[in-house]
Amino acid sequence: MRRSGYEYDVVVVGAGIGGLVCGTYLAKQGMKVLVLEQHFKPGGYCTSFRRGPFHFDAAAHSFGSYREDGNMRYVMRELGLEGKCNIKKYDPCDRIILPDGEVSFYAEVDRTVDEICTLFPDEHTGIKALFGFLINSKPVESAALRRVTLLELFNRYFVNKKVETLFALPVLGNGALPPSLISAFTGTKILREFILDGGYYPDGSMQHLPDTLIRHLKQYGGEVSFRSLVRRIMVKDGKVWGVRLDSKDVITTRYVVWNADVRQLFLHVLPRKWLKRETVERVKSLKPSLSTFILYLGIGEPPPALPEPGTNIWFLPYYDLERAYRYACSGEINRVEGFMVRISPDKKTILAFVNAPYKTPAYWRQNKERLMNDFIDRIDRNVIPGLKNHILHKEAATPFTLYRYTLNHRGAAYGWASTPSQLFTPEVRQRGPVDGLYLTGHWTAQTQGIPGVAYMGLDTARMILKRENRKL
Amino acid sequence: MKDVVREIVSIVADVAGLDEEEVTLDARLVDDLDIDSVKAIEIAVAVEKRFGVRVKDEDLPNLTTVGDIINLTETLVRELEDEKVGV
Numbered sequence: 001m002r003r004s005g006y007e008y009d010v011v012v013v014g015a016g017i018g019g020l021v022c023g024t025y026l027a028k029q030g031m032k033v034l035v036l037e038q039h040f041k042p043g044g045y046c047t048s049f050r051r052g053p054f055h056f057d058a059a060a061h062s063f064g065s066y067r068e069d070g071n072m073r074y075v076m077r078e079l080g081l082e083g084k085c086n087i088k089k090y091d092p093c094d095r096i097i098l099p100d101g102e103v104s105f106y107a108e109v110d111r112t113v114d115e116i117c118t119l120f121p122d123e124h125t126g127i128k129a130l131f132g133f134l135i136n137s138k139p140v141e142s143a144a145l146r147r148v149t150l151l152e153l154f155n156r157y158f159v160n161k162k163v164e165t166l167f168a169l170p171v172l173g174n175g176a177l178p179p180s181l182i183s184a185f186t187g188t189k190i191l192r193e194f195i196l197d198g199g200y201y202p203d204g205s206m207q208h209l210p211d212t213l214i215r216h217l218k219q220y221g222g223e224v225s226f227r228s229l230v231r232r233i234m235v236k237d238g239k240v241w242g243v244r245l246d247s248k249d250v251i252t253t254r255y256v257v258w259n260a261d262v263r264q265l266f267l268h269v270l271p272r273k274w275l276k277r278e279t280v281e282r283v284k285s286l287k288p289s290l291s292t293f294i295l296y297l298g299i300g301e302p303p304p305a306l307p308e309p310g311t312n313i314w315f316l317p318y319y320d321l322e323r324a325y326r327y328a329c330s331g332e333i334n335r336v337e338g339f340m341v342r343i344s345p346d347k348k349t350i351l352a353f354v355n356a357p358y359k360t361p362a363y364w365r366q367n368k369e370r371l372m373n374d375f376i377d378r379i380d381r382n383v384i385p386g387l388k389n390h391i392l393h394k395e396a397a398t399p400f401t402l403y404r405y406t407l408n409h410r411g412a413a414y415g416w417a418s419t420p421s422q423l424f425t426p427e428v429r430q431r432g433p434v435d436g437l438y439l440t441g442h443w444t445a446q447t448q449g450i451p452g453v454a455y456m457g458l459d460t461a462r463m464i465l466k467r468e469n470r471k472l
Numbered sequence: 473m474k475d476v477v478r479e480i481v482s483i484v485a486d487v488a489g490l491d492e493e494e495v496t497l498d499a500r501l502v503d504d505l506d507i508d509s510v511k512a513i514e515i516a517v518a519v520e521k522r523f524g525v526r527v528k529d530e531d532l533p534n535l536t537t538v539g540d541i542i543n544l545t546e547t548l549v550r551e552l553e554d555e556k557v558g559v
Contacts, residue, residue: 139509144529146513185513424517431489438489446510462506463489470491 008034010464011243011253013230016044016406017450018441019259020213021457024079027222029465034251035217036243038229039405043210045413046450047405051393054298054349057206058397058405059413061342061351062090062312064198065451071193072200072451075458085212086203090310090345093199096166097315097383103166104311105195109135116166126157130167134192142185147420150187151179165319170195173314173340174449176290176355176414178325186418186448193451201310201345209450233258233270233437240436255436255464259457262428262443263288263409274434282427289418291399291411293333293356295375298349298393303386309343315382328355331363334374341379350387352379356399358410364398372396414449415442430460438464476523476549480542483518487511497539505538515541523549 012023015037027033041047045059065072066087076082092104092112103115113131117124145153150171154164168179174190175182202208214224232244233256242252258265266275266283307313316324316338327335333354341352352375372394380387399411408415416422425445432439440460442448447456477497485492488505501507507515512535516527519541525548535541 140512140533143509143513143516143532146517146529424514426486426514426518426521429487429514431486445514466489467491470494 006241006252006254008032008251008253010034010255010257011036011230011251012257012259013243014044014259014441015039015042015210015214015224015226016259016441016453017046017210017213018453018457018460019044019257020210020217021075021079021454022257022259022440022461023222024213024217024220025458025461026464027217027220028079029461031464031468033217033220033222034253035222035224036228036230036245036251037224037226038246038407040226041207041210042214042224042226043207044406045402046206046209048205048207051296051298051395054296054393055205055344055346056296056298056349057344057351059292059294059402060206060450062093062199062201062206062310063209063450064093064194064200065449066200067197070197070451071455075451075454078458079213079216081212081216084216085208087200088203088310088345090199090201090308092308092311094170094195094312094314095307096169097313098162098166098169098319099317100162105198107199109196116163120160120163120166123158123160123163126159127163130154130157134188134196142188145184145188146423148184149180149420150182150184153184153188154179162319165316165321167191168321169314169316169338170312170340172321172325172355173312173353174414175418176292176328177417177419178321180322181325181417181419183418183420183423185420185423185446189452190449194449198312199310230260230269233265233434235271235274235434238274238435240434255438257438257440257460257464258432259439259441259453260443261407261409262439264407265439266427270432270434270437276433279427279433282425286422286425286428287417287419288409288412289414289416290328290355291358291402292353292397292413293371293375293399294397295352295372295379296349296393296395296397297352297376297387297391299347299387299390300392301390302347303384303390305385306347307341307343307384309347310345312340312342313383314338314340317382325355329357331357331359334371337378339375339378341383350379350384355413358399358403361400364400368396368398408443415447416445418448430456430463476545477542479522480519480538480545483515483522484538484541487514487518495538497537497542499538500536501538501541502536519545523552525549525552 009031229246234242402411
């Protein structure tokens with residue numbers, strides 16, 4: 001399919017899951033694909049690292065939507081990768097610990113509903129109705145949620161604010177917004193795809209997912225180049241013809257798929273003459289999601305009260321999520337007191353995180369050690385008694401670390417903040433402002449999480465193939 | 473209302489990743505253009521932005537062809553103009 005005069009049919013910028021899915025699918029269909037990544041390994045936020053005997057997942061630590069008709073399963077099947085990666089579901093996938101008690105989200109939904117109804121008996125009608133909506137609603141019904149916040153939706157189901165917190169706590173963790181701000185569209189998607197159908201983990205580490213994709217990309221003749229930062233997209237007569245790297249090398253291509261920070265694309269990488277001023281202004285005005293502060297612990301002999309491995313445990317010592325969010329935004333993450341903690345399936349490591357703002361690199365340099373120790377104290381006190389005496393290795397990633405490895409604007413964990421007003425922003429949809437340029441990944445207008453970006457990567461690949469078929 | 477037709481075709485083409493010539497008025501959104509529910513909302517939001525109208529959520533499931541979107545938009549634009557002149 002390669003056209004003479006161009007080195008590649010498609011250059012994908014960013015080897016996160018969205019870019020890898022897109023590139024692998026296009027390579028499988030016979031296009032000549034090059035994936036460029038500024039970091040030295042693939043995965044984006046879906047990556048792992050090693051410290052001595054410990055293997056840590058860096059950010060993403062499980063994924064959802066892998067049920068028989070889930071989006072992630074669908075993507076893997078379309079790529080011919082179903083069964084190529086040994087994926088296990090941990091059950092329960094999530095456990096919520098609140099002042100009045102705790103609830104687990106099991107694969108068996110009725111069991112979860114029973115637990116929640118036992119804790120909040122007066123709300124059983126609303127609880128069952130919400131589950132009914134999450135499980136049975138047709139995709140188009142979510143259209144009705146595009147203007148409302150999750151809080152407005154919850155108010156249709158619940159009287160007791162405590163029930164709302166139960167559902168909204170993992171949404172805050174996975175979406176970085178409290179119920180009063182997050183769109184009900186995104187909030188219900190997180191509950192349906194990440195919590196009710198969550199807890200999947202590739203055997204060994206999260207790194208297996210991007211590694212498997214890279215292996216297949218190469219089998220189909222695709223190439224990947226690390227430590228390759230794209231500085232410029234070359235455009236002539238309104239059409240993409242290449243990219244220029246940090247090294248000044250120019251690579252010619254007919255299509256560019258941008259699977260990286262869209263702010264960089266519109267403000268620096270794409271020549272301004274091809275952009276409308278309103279587009280630039282709109283992109284400048286969009287707010288990114290919060291970042292995260294992530295704690296990594298390597299443990300020796302496990303503490304006796306170690307919780308079940310593979311389960312995301314959410315803890316909050318009060319019910320006021322708005323307050324938790326305010327503290328998170330201000331950088332007073334030691335005052336949030338809530339967090340998520342997860343024991344790795346091999347029981348050797350622990351990952352815990354809180355939402356956090358970007359602040360400045362200096363702020364995190366000065367406060368990292370203190371916040372890390374405070375965080376360990378809180379986990380020891382509230383979830384894993386005795387943990388402190390079993391730690392052999394500790395380190396943390398700050399929002400600046402997230403920025404450094406991914407170049408996501410302000411270390412944003414989930415692309416744009418998913419408020420109703422920012423959802424479906426036309427300026428950041430998949431088809432870019434010049435011919436041959438496509439956007440994919442969590443910086444487009446309506447997706448996040450591994451299943452979200454994987455599905456969109458596939459969808460973007462299909463847009464390009466449709467265009468190819470027309471030309472032939 | 474010629475403007476509405478051109479604009480809708482352009483919006484649908486953009487969201488679906490197609491050329492405008494491929495977006496015919498009788499093209500079915502789901503079967504011919506691969507418009508899923510997310511893309512349907514993207515189109516609704518783009519229409520609202522372009523014409524300053526408000527698409528009712530309950531109208532979305534009833535839109536099956538490009539022509540349906542054009543008819544709905546024309547109705548909404550007319551209502552808006554009527555409102556402005558105080559009819």
